[in-house]
Amino acid sequence: MKVLTIPVTPFQQNCSLVICQQTMRAALIDPGGDTDILKQAIEEAGVTVEKLLLTHGHLDHVGGTASLAEYFNVPIEGPHEADRFWLDQLPMQASMFGFPPVRSFEPDRWLQQGDEVLVGQLTFQVFHCPGHTPGHVVFFQADSKLAFVGDVLFAGSIGRTDFPQGDFDTLIHSIKSVLFPLGDDVEFVPGHGPNSTLGRERRSNPFVSGEFG
Secondary structure (H helix, E strand, O other): OEEEEEEEOOOOEEEEEEEEOOOOEEEEEOOOOOHHHHHHHHHHHOOEEEEEEOOOOOHHHHOOHHHHHHHHOOOEEOOOHHHHHHHHOHHHHHHHHOOOOOOOOOOOEOOOOOOEEEEOOEEEEEEEOOOOOOOOEEEEEOOOOEEEEEOOEEOOEEOOOOOOOOOHHHHHHHHHHHHHHHOOOOEEEEOEOOOEEHHHHHHHOHHHHOOOO
8 A cells, every 4th residue: 555645735634546546546535625625646657546435524624525525426425414504604614714605515425433445455444433423433454554643642642622513531541442543553544743653652642641631
């Protein structure tokens, strides 16, 4: 598997282009905006996008989804249906944050704990990790020991829980009971900022290793 991390939107959200090198099939995880930049990256990589994957329904993670799904004629998979209300509110989110107009949409497939997503010959396990949003999911590629965690966990921090239906205790539970058991050697791509490993965060992240957690 090859992964290209492409920061998009004024929030510098990490959109990931995940590529199956055996088939040159690919997926975009969290295409939040700047669709021309994403199209250019896909063209330069010489891959065929076969689906769009979403960790949760916040604008900076999904703002480019509807237009890209239409452009590439591909399905949208994720997040969990508990984030439907966020997707329904996308036009309002865009107006509130000064983004270009964005239309709401419904994924072709809502995802749940235990589901699998295929990209070429790659298999991604789906984990439901609520707390930042109620329908947040994480994509884990076991062979590569790489997880795409959206806004659940960051290097040295965690996702915000002050949005509607966010909950701090639920988020901490998701990190400790769902993510950390995947293994200390698992690297993760967060929704913002640099990659880290689950082991590094388990040992040093103050929200899950110290006074807060």
